[in-house]
Amino acid sequence: MQRRNKEVTIFNLSMLDVMTGALGAVMIIMIVLLTQKIGAEEDKSPTKLSQNADSLAKNAKKLTQKAIELSKKDKETQKETKELVKKATELSKKAIELTKKALEITKQKIFLKEWEAELKKREQVVKKKEKELKVKPKKIVESGGKVGFKIPKNVVLMIDLSGSMTDNPDHENRMDQVRAGLKMMIATMSNESKVDIVFFPTFANLKDTASCKALYTIPAECKGKRRDLAYKDKNLNCYKYGSFNNKLISLDNDKVKYDFYKKISCLKANWNTPTIPALKYVLENYKDAEGVILYSDGTPDTMKEGESADELVAEVKALNKDNKKIYTIGVGSEFRNNKNTPAVNFLKKLASDNNGHFVGF
Numbered sequence: 001m002q003r004r005n006k007e008v009t010i011f012n013l014s015m016l017d018v019m020t021g022a023l024g025a026v027m028i029i030m031i032v033l034l035t036q037k038i039g040a041e042e043d044k045s046p047t048k049l050s051q052n053a054d055s056l057a058k059n060a061k062k063l064t065q066k067a068i069e070l071s072k073k074d075k076e077t078q079k080e081t082k083e084l085v086k087k088a089t090e091l092s093k094k095a096i097e098l099t100k101k102a103l104e105i106t107k108q109k110i111f112l113k114e115w116e117a118e119l120k121k122r123e124q125v126v127k128k129k130e131k132e133l134k135v136k137p138k139k140i141v142e143s144g145g146k147v148g149f150k151i152p153k154n155v156v157l158m159i160d161l162s163g164s165m166t167d168n169p170d171h172e173n174r175m176d177q178v179r180a181g182l183k184m185m186i187a188t189m190s191n192e193s194k195v196d197i198v199f200f201p202t203f204a205n206l207k208d209t210a211s212c213k214a215l216y217t218i219p220a221e222c223k224g225k226r227r228d229l230a231y232k233d234k235n236l237n238c239y240k241y242g243s244f245n246n247k248l249i250s251l252d253n254d255k256v257k258y259d260f261y262k263k264i265s266c267l268k269a270n271w272n273t274p275t276i277p278a279l280k281y282v283l284e285n286y287k288d289a290e291g292v293i294l295y296s297d298g299t300p301d302t303m304k305e306g307e308s309a310d311e312l313v314a315e316v317k318a319l320n321k322d323n324k325k326i327y328t329i330g331v332g333s334e335f336r337n338n339k340n341t342p343a344v345n346f347l348k349k350l351a352s353d354n355n356g357h358f359v360g361f
Contacts, residue, residue, distance in 0.1 A: 047102075056095035063088035152291035152325065154194045154248055156282050157182060160296035161205040165269035165331070168297070174331045175269050178295050181329075181361065182264050185293075186257055194248035196286070197260065200241040200278035203231055203271040212266035216242040231271075241278040248288055275300035276312060283319045291325040291356070297332045299343045309346040313353050326354035335360035 063084045159182070165174040186195065199205065206212045222230045222238035230238035244263050251257055275296060282292055302312060320326070328347035330336075335344055338360060351358040 052098050054095075056091045056098065060088040060091035060095065063091065151185065151189065151193075151293070152289075153190070153192055154288055154290045156248070156286050156289045156292050157185070157195060157197045158278060158282060158292060158294040158296075159197060159199045159267060160273060160275065160294075160298065160331070161199050161201060161267055161269050161271075162273040162298055163270055164273075164298050167269075168332065170333045172332055174297050175267070177361065178331055179264050179267070181295070183261050186251065186260050189251055191250075191252045193251045194288070195251060195260070196243055196245050196248050197263070198241055198243045198278060198282055199267055201231070201239055201271050201274050202242040203227065203239045205242075205268055205270050207266050207268055209266070211262075215244060215263060215266060237277060237281070240274040241281050246285070248286065272301050273298045276302050276315065279316050280319055283316070283322075283324065287322060289324060291327060293327045293329065294347070294350070295329045295331055295361070296347060297330065297335075297343070299346055303342060303346065309342065309349055312346065313349045316350065317353055320354055323355065325356045326351055327356040327359070329359045329361045331361050 066084055159178060161175075165178070168174065182197070189195065202216045206215055219236075219238060221236060225236075225238065227239060230236055231240065244260070249256060273296070275294075279292075279294075282289070300312060303309065316326075328351040330344060330347050334341055335347070338344065344360075348358045350356075
């Protein structure tokens with residue numbers, strides 16, 4: 001009796017054929033997308049990976065077709081058919097993996113190109129801003145107009161935190177103006193600059209948080225004494241001034257600048273104006289500073305007690321043995337309007353006698 005030929009179907013080969021055919025189409029699309037040359041060609045470049053994937057897919061399709069043909073023959077060929085189908089499946093999987101890898105590399109390179117273009121745009125904006133901010137030093141201007149001066153690379157910023165910075169006849173919140181001005185100044189300073197901030201007084205001039213309170217350590221000589229009496233004692237420096245770092249800090253990265261911004265936010269206005277003790281501290285302890293920039297809105301306590309502006313400036317001049325330039329920035333409408341007040345006259349004379357400039361802010 002003659003044996004009847006039967007069609008043997010081991011796998012769903014028609015479905016596999018459809019998949020490999022579809023995979024071939026995906027390969028063609030990938031090759032089209034990757035025709036633009038990105039960087040130097042390497043064995044692991046997206047184009048090479050796509051070509052390899054396409055080759056594998058074609059081989060898989062051929063093997064699948066051969067398997068279909070063999071499956072229609074005698075059962076003796078079933079083993080070979082299984083092996084061919086298995087090999088075709090493996091090739092298809094590898095082709096898919098290569099396709100995914102090629103796509104990922106392409107995305108990364110496209111992203112890098114886009115980011116490089118964005119960085120160039122930002123650099124151009126920064127250069128433009130730096131160009132706008134560069135101004136030539138000018139002599140003292142007493143008209144209340146805008147004026148600029150070149151900021152020394154190594155500088156101490158001194159901040160008057162007296163109560164009038166928020167509570168004043170002009171109803172101005174001068175502290176907000178100073179905080180904004182300080183942040184802008186630090187932001188525009190170069191990475192080669194070094195800076196520290198000295199604030200006065202420290203009677204109750206820091207916000208009530210652990211990080212803010214840590215900016216001032218009470219000297220041992222002041223502990224156990226009543227705060228207001230210790231402050232008034234001319235032989236003690238209790239609560240008269242404080243500083244962020246007690247030394248100049250390099251602005252060589254954005255993290256340092258951000259740290260200054262956070263500390264500036266800790267400052268608040270309260271109590272009197274111990275300008276002279278704070279100036280003495282800066283001139284004696286910051287030997288590497290080239291200059292000092294003083295933000296203030298009032299006359300020093302010692303002027304209120306009877307000393308003249310000439311006497312105080314002479315005292316500071318005698319202490320300024322390193323000839324540091326002292327710039328003064330008067331904060332408030334009386335300084336902008338160039339009024340003839342003791343505070344305005346003091347800041348002008350302090351700047352002019354120490355090779356600096358006065359600005360009404």
